[in-house]
Amino acid sequence: MAIVAIDGPAGSGKSTTARLLAARLGFLYLDTGAIYRAVTLRALEAGLPMTAEAEIAQLAATLPLRFVAGGDETGRQRVFLGERDVSEALRSMEVNRRVSEVAAIAAVRGHLVEAQRRIGRGGNHVVEGRDIGTVVFPDAEVKIFLVADLECRAARRLAEMRARGDRETTLAAVRASLAARDRLDGARAVGPLKKAEDAIEIDTSRLTITEQVERIMGFCERLVVKAPQSHVENRPR
Numbered sequence: 001m002a003i004v005a006i007d008g009p010a011g012s013g014k015s016t017t018a019r020l021l022a023a024r025l026g027f028l029y030l031d032t033g034a035i036y037r038a039v040t041l042r043a044l045e046a047g048l049p050m051t052a053e054a055e056i057a058q059l060a061a062t063l064p065l066r067f068v069a070g071g072d073e074t075g076r077q078r079v080f081l082g083e084r085d086v087s088e089a090l091r092s093m094e095v096n097r098r099v100s101e102v103a104a105i106a107a108v109r110g111h112l113v114e115a116q117r118r119i120g121r122g123g124n125h126v127v128e129g130r131d132i133g134t135v136v137f138p139d140a141e142v143k144i145f146l147v148a149d150l151e152c153r154a155a156r157r158l159a160e161m162r163a164r165g166d167r168e169t170t171l172a173a174v175r176a177s178l179a180a181r182d183r184l185d186g187a188r189a190v191g192p193l194k195k196a197e198d199a200i201e202i203d204t205s206r207l208t209i210t211e212q213v214e215r216i217m218g219f220c221e222r223l224v225v226k227a228p229q230s231h232v233e234n235r236p237r
């Protein structure tokens with residue numbers, strides 16, 4: 001089973017790139033950020049303070065999470081917690097604000113890293129996150145580290161939020177939230193956002209999504225499995 005690991009900060013274009021890349025390669029797509037977000041949503045809804053590490057770790061250990069393919073070529077997925085579709089709830093500003101705190105809890109990461117390994121090695125996957133090439137799949141077949149300048153990432157995030165109908169959030173608020181998450185994600189003791197030594201770094205600030213995908217496809221060529229030759233064997237009985 002082959003793994004393409006895509007790491008990078010929020011807004012670097014990971015999700016769209018990883019989804020389209022998975023569709024091009026015929027691989028499954030795993031959004032590990034959605035898993036950290038789901039634990040955060042459960043903690044918030046349970047009224048837990050982010051300091052309740054043992055309780056939050058327990059939520060991570062028993063997460064009834066399901067990814068359901070959207071059924072189109074964009075590879076978009078719906079995320080379910082039990083029977084409930086939480087795809088939109090996972091993207092709320094409240095979850096955005098708290099998720100880095102949840103992701104910094106070592107016991108939470110322990111449970112989620114294990115879950116990601118289990119899912120990932122169940123099939124060919126493009127896996128996106130922060131620590132995929134360094135911690136979750138250090139032996140990934142291809143490792144990509146995406147970067148982009150803060151201004152550019154904030155503008156992209158705001159455009160996504162506007163497209164989802166958010167008219168209130170300002171560019172300054174998005175910029176501040178991304179910068180705060182960069183700081184927390186980069187500084188935590190366990191699984192910080194870090195480029196693996198053998199990862200290929202791509203700056204997406206001035207690339208279109210199509211250009212990003214094309215560039216990464218160039219590094220994945222050896223993973224594209226040729227259709228097997230039909231083979232007829234004449235074996236005497």
Ligand code: DC
Nearest residue numbers: 010032033036099100103129130131
């Ligand atoms: O990619 P995203 O913005 O949905 O990620 C949400 C948060 O989860 C982000 O602040 C960092 C954290 N995260 C992580 O710590 N490790 C991962 N593999 C993926 C996400």
